Amino acid sequence: GAVVSQHPSWVICKSGTSVKIECRSLDFQATTMFWYRQFPKQSLMLMATSNEGSKATYEQGVEKDKFLINHASLTLSTLTVTSAHPEDSSFYICSAREDAEGTEAFFGQGTRLTVV
Amino acid sequence: AQSVSQHNHHVILSEAASLELGCNYSYGGTVNLFWYVQYPGQHLQLLLKYFSGDPLVKGIKGFEAEFIKSKFSFNLRKPSVQWSDTAEYFCAVNTWRDDKIIFGKGTRLHILP
Numbered sequence: 103g104a105v106v107s108q109h110p111s112w113v114i115c116k117s118g119t120s121v122k123i124e125c126r127s128l129d130f131q132a133t134t135m136f137w138y139r140q141f142p143k144q145s146l147m148l149m150a151t152s153n154e155g156s157k158a159t160y161e162q163g164v165e166k167d168k169f170l171i172n173h174a175s176l177t178l179s180t181l182t183v184t185s186a187h188p189e190d191s192s193f194y195i196c197s198a199r200e201d202a203e204g205t206e207a208f209f210g211q212g213t214r215l216t217v218v
Numbered sequence: 219a220q221s222v223s224q225h226n227h228h229v230i231l232s233e234a235a236s237l238e239l240g241c242n243y244s245y246g247g248t249v250n251l252f253w254y255v256q257y258p259g260q261h262l263q264l265l266l267k268y269f270s271g272d273p274l275v276k277g278i279k280g281f282e283a284e285f286i287k288s289k290f291s292f293n294l295r296k297p298s299v300q301w302s303d304t305a306e307y308f309c310a311v312n313t314w315r316d317d318k319i320i321f322g323k324g325t326r327l328h329i330l331p
Contacts, residue, residue: 136319145308145323146262195262197319206252207312207319209262 104130106198108210115186115217123181123213125196131176132198136207137169140193152179186217220245222311224322231299232330239294239325241309250312251292252319253283257305265307268292279303301331 105128115121125135134153138146150166152158152173160166168190170182179198183190193214197207225240243249253265266277273285283294292309309322 134317138321146321148318148320151318197262206264206267208264209254211261 104128104198104200104208106132106196106208106210108196108213110213111211112214113216115215117187117217118185120182120184121186121215123183123194123196123215125179125181125198125210127177127198127200127208130198130200132179132200133176134199134207135173135179136197136199137171137179137181138195138197140195140212142193146195149181183215186215188217191215191217220311220313220318220320222309222320222322224307224309224325226325227323228326228328230328230330233301234298237294237296237299237303237327239307239309239327241292241294241322243290243292243309243311243320245290245311245313247313251283251285252310252312253277253281253292253294254308254310254321255305256308256324262308265294299327299329301329303327304329 107126109124137149140146149164150158150160152171154173154176158171173179193212195212197209199207221244223242251268254262255265256262265281266275268275268285276282281296285292306324306326308324312319
């Protein structure tokens with residue numbers, strides 16, 4: 103299958119700082135990327151859907167000013183957690199899809215964020 | 219809102235036992251259905267998917283799933299599990315109207331050697 107790479111795999115940051123997570127599709131062009139958050143022993147919670155060149159669509163309850171998503175190219179999407187707090191500590195996972203709706207999405211390995 | 223329900227949160231089986239994990243979704247329109255697996259320490263991998271056609275779908279590693287539209291279900295099955303099947307399994311639904319991929323809460327499967 104296609105490869106989606108997330109960077110970094112883990113990051114520790116101080117409370118109040120911002121951290122950027124990158125999601126790259128390595129061997130295909132991703133028209134759509136999804137960002138998920140996974141709490142310990144829980145499922146993936148969809149945060150937002152982004153299409154290349156347009157604004158991300160955020161799920162209800164997700165603060166768009168706190169979780170900034172940029173999908174500037176067909177191979178890169180970024181999630182920036184602004185003014186991070188300890189409650190933002192979580193596992194963030196991106197997935198990327200090449201074609202229109204209904205096709206398979208490929209997942210990155212995830213980024214574990216710890217805010218201290 | 220669309221939702222995906224997985225009935226079993228934690229399943230423990232012995233090797234060679236048969237497996238069936240339940241998945242139901244709530245959405246009346248066109249959907250595509252997926253089962254993903256997450257092995258310990260690894261990222262999500264696709265087991266199988268249903269887009270259209272034969273409702274009985276065969277995936278990797280001997281897994282299969284059956285889409286029953288009238289029951290809004292997409293249960294995952296395997297006739298004889300192995301210790302290496304120990305993992306967490308997620309059912310997911312892609313709804314055409316909103317173009318989202320929604321996941322169930324996952325089922326943690328533990329196979330006893």
